[in-house]
Amino acid sequence: MNEQAADRREELAGALAAVRERVARAMSAAGRTDEVTLIAVTKFFPAADIDLLAELGLRDIGENKVQEAAVKVAEVHLRDRLRVHFIGQLQSNKARSVSEWADAVHGIDREKVARALSRGALEHGRILDVLIQVSLDEIPVAGRGGIRPEEVSDLADVVGQAEGLRLRGVMAVAPLGADPRAAFERLRTISGQVREQHPAAVWISAGMSEDLEAAVSAGATHLRVGSAILGSRPSLR
Ligand SMILES: *Cc1c(COP(=O)(O)O)cnc(C)c1O
Numbered sequence: 001m002n003e004q005a006a007d008r009r010e011e012l013a014g015a016l017a018a019v020r021e022r023v024a025r026a027m028s029a030a031g032r033t034d035e036v037t038l039i040a041v042t043k044f045f046p047a048a049d050i051d052l053l054a055e056l057g058l059r060d061i062g063e064n065k066v067q068e069a070a071v072k073v074a075e076v077h078l079r080d081r082l083r084v085h086f087i088g089q090l091q092s093n094k095a096r097s098v099s100e101w102a103d104a105v106h107g108i109d110r111e112k113v114a115r116a117l118s119r120g121a122l123e124h125g126r127i128l129d130v131l132i133q134v135s136l137d138e139i140p141v142a143g144r145g146g147i148r149p150e151e152v153s154d155l156a157d158v159v160g161q162a163e164g165l166r167l168r169g170v171m172a173v174a175p176l177g178a179d180p181r182a183a184f185e186r187l188r189t190i191s192g193q194v195r196e197q198h199p200a201a202v203w204i205s206a207g208m209s210e211d212l213e214a215a216v217s218a219g220a221t222h223l224r225v226g227s228a229i230l231g232s233r234p235s236l237r
Contacts, residue, residue, distance in 0.1 A: 009052045015229045016040075016056055019212075023223065026216035036216065039085050041208075041226030043068065044233040047075035053229075054078035062106075062224050064088040066097055073101045087171070087205075087224050089133065089145030096120040099164075104129035106171040106205045106224070109147040114159050121164025130159055131171040131205050134190055136183040144173065149190050156194050156201065169203030169221070170194060180211040184218035191219075 001009070023036060041062040042050050050061055055078070062085040063069035073084055086102040092112045098105060099120025108114050108130055121128050132155055135146030147155055152170065160167045172187045174180035184206050191204050207215025209228035216223070227233065 005048065005052070008049065009056070011231070012049065012052050012229065013056050015231070016053070016058065019225055019228050022212060022228075023216065026213040029213075030217045032216070032219075034221075036220065037222045039087070039205075039222055039224045040229045041087065041224050042072075042230060043226065045230050047072045049230060050076045050082070051078050054081050059083060060085060060222075062087040062226075063102075066090075066094040070097050070101055085222075085224075088173075089143075090117070092116040096123070099126060099128060100124050102128065104131070104168065106131040106222075107133040107145060108155070108159060109133045109135075109145050111155060111158050114155070114162055114165065118162035118164045126164065128165055129168040129203075130165045131169050131203055132156060132159065132167075132194070134170050134172045134187060136172050136178075136186060137175045138178070141176065146172065149186070152190055152194060153197065156198055160198050160201075167194075167198050167201045169201045169205065171203075171205035171222075173208070174206075174211050174214070180214040181218060184211075184215050184220065188219045 037060055039060040039062040040053050040058055043064050060083045064087045083103045085104045086098045087106045090107050090113050095113055095116035099117055105128055133146040159165055170191050175183050187206055194201050203222055204220045205222040206220040207223040209225050212223050
């Protein structure tokens with residue numbers, strides 16, 4: 001390993017340890033002894049960083065730009081050690097690509113996308129773990145994705161019956177300018193409603209670098225953390 005890679009490895013190891021510590025503190029503050037999965041969101045960062053994270057013991061990575069991810073995931077040497085999550089809103093015309101390289105998809109918010117993903121999964125002989133994205137914004141914001149809470153149950157039934165898809169739970173992004181804790185509590189309630197019909201849909205994907213503590217306290221099972229692990233994204237520097 002060259003010097004630059006060794007420096008980066010050390011940087012990632014330190015940031016990952018700090019995030020794990022935050023998660024552990026939040027779990028203990030919430031009195032939780034169950035498992036929480038930390039997904040490192042690697043969008044805009046190179047495949048080499050993903051390999052370093054895999055060497056550091058991380059098992060889950062998240063991507064949300066379809067074209068970037070399709071190329072990058074193919075370059076990861078330690079792909080077999082990782083579960084790759086597509087996170088965020090997905091367009092139906094990109095579902096086929098995602099069905100090829102993602103293991104889990106957090107962000108189904110329309111029947112059309114669910115059907116396209118199901119077709120892709122069947123075509124590639126794969127089974128995908130799928131989460132429904134719920135909008136927690138009081139007033140829908142264009143481009144943020146997510147279905148309205150009252151529509152979740154119908155979409156859950158569609159996903160639950162789609163071949164090649166396994167309904168795993170719900171996902172949300174904290175609303176803009178509102179208390180993330182209250183929003184994530186609403187997500188927890190919605191998760192409970194979905195589980196009445198789909199008992200295996202136990203994943204709650206919530207919480208990012210800024211609000212992971214709020215998500216842990218509201219029962220999140222999957223945290224999607226980017227900048228706190230990888231640093232500020234190259235395009236934003
Ligand atoms: C980028 C992204 C994240 C990670 O955000 P950070 O603030 O960098 O932790 C989480 N979820 C989704 C859907 C994202 O697009």
